[in-house]
Amino acid sequence: MPSRKILLDEEEMPKQWYCILPDLPKPLPPTIEPAKKAPGPGIVPLIFPKEIIAQEFSKDRWVDIPEEVREIYRIWRPTPLYRAVGLEKALKTPAKIYYKYEGTSPSGSHKPNTAVAQAYYNMKEGKERIATETGAGQWGSAIAFGCMTFKLDCTVYMVRVSYDQKPYRRVMMELWDAKVHPSPSTKTEAGRKILKEDPESTGSLGIAISEAVEDALTHEEANYGIGSVFNHVLLHQTVVGLETKKQLEKVEDYPDVIVGCIGGGSSFSGLFTPFYYDKVSGKAPKDTRFLATEATACPSITKGEYMFDHGDTARITPLIKMHTLGHDFIPPPIHAGGLRYHGIAPILSMLAQEKKIETRAYDQVEVFDAARLFAQTEGLVSAPEPSHAIKGAIDEALRCKETGEEKTILFMLCGHGHFDMQAFDDYLQGKLLPYEYPEEEVQKSMKRLRELYPWIDTLPY
Numbered sequence: 163m164p165s166r167k168i169l170l171d172e173e174e175m176p177k178q179w180y181c182i183l184p185d186l187p188k189p190l191p192p193t194i195e196p197a198k199k200a201p202g203p204g205i206v207p208l209i210f211p212k213e214i215i216a217q218e219f220s221k222d223r224w225v226d227i228p229e230e231v232r233e234i235y236r237i238w239r240p241t242p243l244y245r246a247v248g249l250e251k252a253l254k255t256p257a258k259i260y261y262k263y264e265g266t267s268p269s270g271s272h273k274p275n276t277a278v279a280q281a282y283y284n285m286k287e288g289k290e291r292i293a294t295e296t297g298a299g300q301w302g303s304a305i306a307f308g309c310m311t312f313k314l315d316c317t318v319y320m321v322r323v324s325y326d327q328k329p330y331r332r333v334m335m336e337l338w339d340a341k342v343h344p345s346p347s348t349k350t351e352a353g354r355k356i357l358k359e360d361p362e363s364t365g366s367l368g369i370a371i372s373e374a375v376e377d378a379l380t381h382e383e384a385n386y387g388i389g390s391v392f393n394h395v396l397l398h399q400t401v402v403g404l405e406t407k408k409q410l411e412k413v414e415d416y417p418d419v420i421v422g423c424i425g426g427g428s429s430f431s432g433l434f435t436p437f438y439y440d441k442v443s444g445k446a447p448k449d450t451r452f453l454a455t456e457a458t459a460c461p462s463i464t465k466g467e468y469m470f471d472h473g474d475t476a477r478i479t480p481l482i483k484m485h486t487l488g489h490d491f492i493p494p495p496i497h498a499g500g501l502r503y504h505g506i507a508p509i510l511s512m513l514a515q516e517k518k519i520e521t522r523a524y525d526q527v528e529v530f531d532a533a534r535l536f537a538q539t540e541g542l543v544s545a546p547e548p549s550h551a552i553k554g555a556i557d558e559a560l561r562c563k564e565t566g567e568e569k570t571i572l573f574m575l576c577g578h579g580h581f582d583m584q585a586f587d588d589y590l591q592g593k594l595l596p597y598e599y600p601e602e603e604v605q606k607s608m609k610r611l612r613e614l615y616p617w618i619d620t621l622p623y
């Protein structure tokens with residue numbers, strides 16, 4: 163019987179993060195300032211510490227993890243890698259399935275890997291507070307934890323629908339001393355404008371980002387923190403993949419396929435990019451495939467366009483080249499997971515465009531079916547977001563069953579679902595319905611974007 167749990171000693175935790183920027187097929191397009199119709203960083207230098215900005219653009223492949231950050235990581239890192247023996251048996255697959263479990267962190271997901279680092283760099287530069295947004299509350303609780311460890315204040319704009327549906331995440335943030343506001347709120351211009359147009363607005367990540375960025379821009383003592391999409395966030399998450407590589411070395415295995423869910427793309431990138439490095443540097447023993455899974459309710463890559471768009475609804479951020487559903491995207495409130503952002507990390511978007519990664523979209527019913535099978539065979543209750551990865555891994559394993567191939571499948575279980583019981587209850591009672599975001603809505607958003615910036619398709623990037 164293979165070992166179910168593959169562990170590392172504390173001193174085997176990586177000392178450096180891996181930066182993919184020098185290994186991309188081509189340089190990332192610059193961000194564009196709409197007023198100038200030309201490249202420029204926009205507000206970015208005004209809301210992040212210098213060290214983070216340097217990481218955002220640095221071409222250094224290996225970046226030292228500060229010892230103060232590793233010291234906090236030690237609370238839960240290294241995280242376990244599991245062999246999904248029970249799931250393999252239930253599927254009767256010849257494939258081997260492994261999953262890296264990030265649910266053992268204080269807030270229950272991969273998000274503290276970057277939250278702690280961001281809080282550290284802000285503290286070092288003398289900032290007193292971080293303002294941020296949160297969707298389902300995973301990121302908000304991670305940054306609340308990160309701020310607490312380095313004695314910073316924390317303000318969280320939480321998407322209204324989640325604020326109402328997930329009160330326990332709010333309590334967790336408040337336990338760690340964060341101030342939490344439902345978004346849209348009356349605290350910012352951006353929030354007040356949305357509430358004037360629609361007093362019943364259920365909010366979106368795009369709106370909450372506008373509020374948090376405005377807060378940081380208008381308060382000297384505060385900076386902004388972000389849980390996904392940006393290059394530095396993907397960088398900090400590589401601690402996950404680097405650990406996994408060491409763990410697989412211990413059992414002399416290597417993945418044929420790596421699966422992860424994508425909201426903004428940070429957890430999946432954290433797991434697969436160190437293996438991508440093996441591939442591009444000729445060190446990989448296999449031609450590993452990388453498979454990103456997203457929600458049909460928010461199909462940023464499978465239905466979105468690869469074009470310049472704002473990262474937020476109020477158009478405060480510069481234009482970023484990424485797969486997008488449009489910055490005015492409001493996700494349907496029926497799907498309350500963390501995969502509801504309109505865009506995808508520029509790094510991941512480019513890799514998808516260059517066909518270096520594959521993408522598949524799943525609806526919430528098939529995803530919860532997969533989560534139930536996983537809970538019943540592996541015991542762990544997964545968050546709805548990584549349940550998209552479980553579904554992807556199951557599909558890959560079933561394909562192996564058809565072909566008889568003994569492949570190695572690795573997936574990212576980036577968080578537990580202990581705060582998602584309402585969603586599981588709705589599922590068990592048959593109240594969840596499959597939902598597909600309509601193609602026409604994407605087209606309408608893209609049309610509005612092109613009307614706003616008629617020159618957008620002439621940009622030479």
Ligand SMILES: Cc1ncc(COP(=O)(O)O)c(C=O)c1O
Pocket residue numbers: 271272297298300301389390391423424425426427428429430500501545547548576577578
């Ligand atoms: C548990 C969990 N997984 C995944 C995501 C999606 O983000 P990302 O694609 O950056 O990992 C979220 C977003 O909040 C999340 O809470």
